Amino acid sequence: MSRDIKRGWEPPYITPHRHDNNKFGRRASRDNCCQRIDGIDVDYLMERYGSPLFIASERRLRENVRRVRTAFERHYQPVVHGWSYKTNYTSAVCSILAQEGSWAEVVSAFEYEKARALGVPGERIIFNGPCKKRPILERAIAERARLHVDHLDELELIERIARERGEVVPVTLRLNFNTGYTDPWSRFGFNLESGQAHSAATRIKRSPNLHLTGLHSHIGTFILETRAFAEQVRLMCGFMKAVEADGGCLIDTIDIGGGLPSRNALQGIYLPPEQAVPAVEEFAAAICAALEEGLTDRDLPRPTLIIESGRAVVDDAISLATTVVGTKRLPDGRPAAVLDAGINAMLTALWYHHPVKLTKPKEGDREDTVLYGPMCMNIDVMRHSVQLPPLNAGDTLVFNPVGAYNNTQWLQFIEYRPAIVLVHADGDHSVIREAEVLADMNRHDRLPPHLQSLTP
Numbered sequence: 001m002s003r004d005i006k007r008g009w010e011p012p013y014i015t016p017h018r019h020d021n022n023k024f025g026r027r028a029s030r031d032n033c034c035q036r037i038d039g040i041d042v043d044y045l046m047e048r049y050g051s052p053l054f055i056a057s058e059r060r061l062r063e064n065v066r067r068v069r070t071a072f073e074r075h076y077q078p079v080v081h082g083w084s085y086k087t088n089y090t091s092a093v094c095s096i097l098a099q100e101g102s103w104a105e106v107v108s109a110f111e112y113e114k115a116r117a118l119g120v121p122g123e124r125i126i127f128n129g130p131c132k133k134r135p136i137l138e139r140a141i142a143e144r145a146r147l148h149v150d151h152l153d154e155l156e157l158i159e160r161i162a163r164e165r166g167e168v169v170p171v172t173l174r175l176n177f178n179t180g181y182t183d184p185w186s187r188f189g190f191n192l193e194s195g196q197a198h199s200a201a202t203r204i205k206r207s208p209n210l211h212l213t214g215l216h217s218h219i220g221t222f223i224l225e226t227r228a229f230a231e232q233v234r235l236m237c238g239f240m241k242a243v244e245a246d247g248g249c250l251i252d253t254i255d256i257g258g259g260l261p262s263r264n265a266l267q268g269i270y271l272p273p274e275q276a277v278p279a280v281e282e283f284a285a286a287i288c289a290a291l292e293e294g295l296t297d298r299d300l301p302r303p304t305l306i307i308e309s310g311r312a313v314v315d316d317a318i319s320l321a322t323t324v325v326g327t328k329r330l331p332d333g334r335p336a337a338v339l340d341a342g343i344n345a346m347l348t349a350l351w352y353h354h355p356v357k358l359t360k361p362k363e364g365d366r367e368d369t370v371l372y373g374p375m376c377m378n379i380d381v382m383r384h385s386v387q388l389p390p391l392n393a394g395d396t397l398v399f400n401p402v403g404a405y406n407n408t409q410w411l412q413f414i415e416y417r418p419a420i421v422l423v424h425a426d427g428d429h430s431v432i433r434e435a436e437v438l439a440d441m442n443r444h445d446r447l448p449p450h451l452q453s454l455t456p
């Protein structure tokens with residue numbers, strides 16, 4: 001009997017074949033380097049401020065938000081950009097966007113308080129989200145924030161507060177529906193197809209303390225299909241006309257949420273971002289055309305169009321610079337490098353193949369290389385496979401775009417969270433968020449007296 005038979009049957013296992021070739025044979029990595037950001041040497045910034053390091057470009061951030069707003073204003077006015085705080089609520093980022101005229105779109109008590117602490121007036125705060133408790137709602141109502149209602153319990157709570165204050169509070173209804181192009185985000189807001197949204201509008205109409213003034217929906221994120229937004233606007237306009245025809249309300253804002261893609265490389269999309277991602281101008285043209293069409297035969301003042309673009313505004317404005325701390329060959333022969341930044345800092349590595357470049361040109365044949373982060377966890381992979389020349393400890397790399405959802409979703413897990421530096425529009429630079437130190441982590445820990453010494 002052979003040894004194999006003695007060992008018995010073993011279940012087969014499947015190893016995913018991860019690579020950056022797409023079906024057209026393209027390699028995701030490019031030959032060029034990222035030596036400078038807005039004219040400032042990246043290695044110099046890392047020597048001065050430490051590694052890893054997030055590097056934000058004020059110039060790019062301002063350009064991006066202006067481009068988004070202009071793209072829409074070319075076809076429709078008035079337009080307001082609401083800055084989605086959850087995308088990146090670093091104070092300097094929020095302040096730059098407030099200076100650019102963006103309102104704040106917040107989804108929690110923390111984000112609301114943050115916007116107010118930065119000086120954003122209540123009337124310029126869009127208060128979204130499914131969990132608004134009474135104390136923060138009371139404050140938001142007193143400060144005339146724009147309330148986007150998520151569910152019936154919230155509507156009733158707002159009504160109670162309004163009644164107690166003897167006021168009529170304007171509210172916006174968040175709608176959800178199926179555009180046929182994206183998976184509906186049906187857990188937020190009131191459903192259109194089931195009649196729930198109509199019932200909520202009737203409920204508001206009958207209340208002496210509520211007034212329906214706006215409609216909102218957010219159909220998803222990183223949407224590549226312009227027709228999805230056009231259909232969203234068509235459905236919203238249909239609903240607007242229906243509730244206005246019912247009497248008792250005039251819709252003055254149509255808020256289409258976020259969802260525009262950034263020029264990032266989403267996993268599972270094979271075309272390079274520059275081919276896969278339509279320009280913001282194409283989205284704006286489709287959305288505004290649908291809005292104009294939706295407003296025909298409506299002899300009332302034009303509603304303000306609110307867009308809450310997050311990732312399209314901030315993603316490519318921020319990079320993550322990181323250092324190779326060691327290299328190795330994996331048993332299957334692939335080269336691998338351990339970086340000092342991992343998914344603790346860049347959680348979006350779970351969804352994107354982030355483009356990554358060396359800060360300096362390097363000789364040597366390129367190979368499919370695995371880039372690991374520093375955490376002692378198997379999931380900590382920054383790139384499963386990227387073509388790079390042979391790496392050595394001390395080499396420095398830059399990931400970009402990383403500005404969306406990393407400086408908010410990053411984890412305090414195993415490692416300290418790194419600093420963020422801003423390259424100012426005038427070429428100067430400064431830290432806009434300090435790297436964490438032990439005291440930051442220990443600040444909230446409390447030791448009962450019997451644990452204050454390590455001898456019992």
Ligand SMILES: Cc1ncc(COP(=O)(O)O)c(C=O)c1O
Nearest residue numbers: 084218221258259308309310311
């Ligand atoms: C209500 C709302 N507005 C805006 C955004 C920002 O989306 P994006 O980054 O896709 O533009 C989100 C993100 O989930 C959201 O839920």
